[in-house]
Ligand SMILES: Nc1ncnc2c1ncn2[C@@H]1O[C@H](COP(=O)(O)OP(=O)(O)OP(=O)(O)O)[C@@H](O)[C@H]1O
């Protein structure tokens with residue numbers, strides 16, 4: 023038995039540790055800048071890549087390479103069987119650059135030429151960095167201009183909304199008037215709305231031309247500067263007859279043939295040729311010495327070209343060119359000669375990638391770049407959630423533990439709450455969608471009709487309102503009366519308190535029903551319809567749904583904390599003449615605070631990691647706006663948002679290129695895991711340290 | 722012995738209260754007071770005075786209802802739902818159990834110290850001035866004045882005057898109990914109720930508390946429950962002997978311990994029984 027249970031324990035530990043280690047390893051390793059090797063295939067082609075993993079597929083060693091250069095090769099990653107390769111170790115070309123771009127992912131290649139500078143290749147790093155600073159400025163200005171355009175659009179949309187509001191309020195059609203701008207026969211408010219739209223349109227016409235011109239100018243500047251790279255992809259040029267030993271030594275006796283192949287130099291004497299050592303080699307088959315050579319050919323007045331010369335059986339040599347590819351300077355996010363970096367430079371790149379990951383916007387549908395909006399969305403949603411669940415949970419627990427008389431009803435409620443914690447979270451998602459988004463959200467947007475209720479006729483509604491007033495008055499009177507009769511324990515008092523409570527409940531229900539059945543309320547966002555404002559998944563409903571989900575956690579933790587308060591403290595307080603609320607507020611709550619806070623943090627951890635309901639009630643894969651930003655009113659409850667957990671799901675399993683997104687998925691997983699772990703650890707630490715503080719050091 | 726047996730058999734009998742006790746001016750007088758936990762009766766028709774400015778000790782075997790009686794004086798038993806009472810008590814001429822009594826105001830007129838020290842999880846200062854705080858007192862000078870006065874009264878001032886902002890829980894058990902006494906006298910109560918205040922303390926701390934009670938005599942009227950006969954004889958002016966929910970005999974302490982009227986009392990206080 024001891025072996026069995028011990029073995030199970032070991033297996034459980036192993037599973038947990040290996041899961042953590044796997045996520046940690048993958049998550050930390052993803053952003054590390056690796057070296058880029060170029061491998062020779064037996065069929066003569068090349069394949070280059072950062073080595074992400076080595077695996078054994080169908081009995082063959084297989085390399086999992088990040089090849090990059092998606093715009094040319096149509097792939098980000100490739101599996102290469104080592105039996106295809108002439109040698110399993112590749113060539114670490116020292117002057118190869120890794121360029122992270124805003125579009126198309128990474129580019130790996132040899133910088134050949136800069137459109138704006140005649141600098142020496144040795145100086146490229148400095149010149150390109152300088153250039154990037156200038157383009158960053160252009161990009162900023164461009165962003166500003168686009169923002170101005172957006173603001174003009176918003177103003178026009180606002181003016182249109184104004185007209186729609188007047189239309190709804192006055193039940194008229196202003197379509198014609200808005201088009202022609204004529205104000206004849208319109209009410210003052212309609213006139214105002216129409217002329218406002220006219221004014222906005224005129225302003226837009228004036229400024230738009232200027233802004234568009236500015237944007238065009240900036241775009242032109244942006245596309246002015248380009249870089250030409252030579253990619254590790256070969257295009258055959260032809261064959262030449264040359265002595266291999268000469269070639270190896272960097273000599274070419276008769277350059278005309280090569281010049282002809284290149285099709286550039288008229289006078290082959292201007293052709294200078296030199297063979298470049300290939301580092302560790304790796305492109306030649308073992309045993310066959312120097313089968314391939316990488317050469318640089320410079321022609322006077324032009325940048326050097328990189329060629330691959332391969333020795334053929336018949337003594338001739340084939341010549342292949344590295345394919346050229348040009349990119350915009352403005353598209354570069356980050357670049358570095360990846361094979362030449364020292365450990366500290368590599369650490370620098372690693373840090374800057376993490377920084378971008380934590381603080382930057384996503385690029386390429388989230389596969390590259392940052393997770394900031396997702397992190398921010400998760401954090402804001404969690405905070406709003408805890409603000410909602412905090413008062414609710416604590417007050418409910420306080421009532422159950424301190425005020426309610428214990429009895430079967432309370433036990434049933436307590437058991438139900440405990441069971442609520444076990445309800446699958448997707449159920450909450452469905453509830454949130456159908457209740458919060460469609461019913462409550464629809465009601466806020468467009469009144470009872472939008473929420474799917476049939477309003478009462480006006481007369482019925484007003485008589486119900488009268489009824490409500492009467493019932494409310496009776497309930498009020500009864501509770502005042504039974505409050506006075508407090509010191510007596512009589513059956514009358516029991517009846518009174520029961521019926522008073524019942525009447526209050528009834529009043530509350532009636533208020534809700536009157537709201538639902540009102541014929542006079544048409545929503546706060548009627549003008550925006552049919553575009554929903556709150557009648558869809560958004561931050562507010564997501565937070566409320568999650569607060570329902572975490573309510574049991576908070577209630578249970580708070581109850582536990584309250585019941586841990588020694589009764590002798592309560593008695594001591596009462597003996598001093600404190601009332602119930604004073605005792606709770608001055609003694610019980612402070613003593614229970616660590617436990618309550620712990621409950622909260624656990625609830626936050628639970629809420630932050632929850633994905634299933636998020637998919638239904640407001641998380642989206644790519645949001646252009648943040649739920650909390652510097653724009654009035656700062657917190658935008660009606661916005662959809664990005665969520666870390668949802669991001670993992672949508673990137674890893676829903677994107678077109680989920681294979682390519684996998685590394686990012688691991689990094690995001692690591693991040694989510696660490697957020698949740700940090701929250702949990704804080705809870706544990708807080709509980710321990712505060713408990714110590716409250717422990718008496720008796721005797 | 723027969724009388725105690727008769728009580729156990731449920732027969733009625735008259736408590737013996739010596740005239741010297743009745744002659745005193747009472748701060749609390751208990752009048753024909755009975756108390757029930759649900760069906761179970763815990764106190765039977767108790768009638769006894771608590772003399773003003775004196776220390777009255779309640780003694781008796783475990784479970785005889787001493788704590789119950791003490792907790793009835795400031796109506797702490799109201800917190801227990803199953804409790805039902807008959808009879809009444811009077812505090813300085815005012816009824817304690819009349820329906821119109823404001824329990825909160827009533828409790829403010831008494832101080833209570835429990836068996837186990839129960840300082841609140843706050844600073845020493847806040848512990849002492851708690852009764853004033855709940856009355857909404859904000860004036861720092863008044864609070865400080867009361868704090869010093871009460872701590873001096875509880876013979877704790879010298880030990881804690883430099884660490885008033887430290888947690889009340891950082892004190893030793895004996896200090897904690899004196900802190901609780903300081904808290905109990907902070908509101909200048911008309912009567913001080915002590916429920917075995919020394920039973921959780923070592924002899925030295927017990928000695929200090931006894932000295933303290935001795936000093937408080939005269940200034941405060943004290944009703945104290947104790948299990949320790951020596952303690953009762955050392956510190957109290959009057960002693961009441963209870964048995965199974967009834968008051969058996971009450972007299973000046975010296976009388977109870979030297980020449981009680983009932984032989985049962987003599988048996989109990991000399992340790993031959995109980
Ligand atoms: N909350 C309660 N509910 C029901 N019965 C109680 C309760 N508290 C006390 N009793 C009963 O009332 C009787 C008197 O109890 P009480 O605590 O007053 O005794 P005591 O004289 O203080 O004993 P001790 O010297 O052990 O403290 C006991 O029989 C006890 O079982």
Ligand SMILES: [Mg+2]
Pocket residue numbers: 787788789
């Ligand atoms: Mg007791």
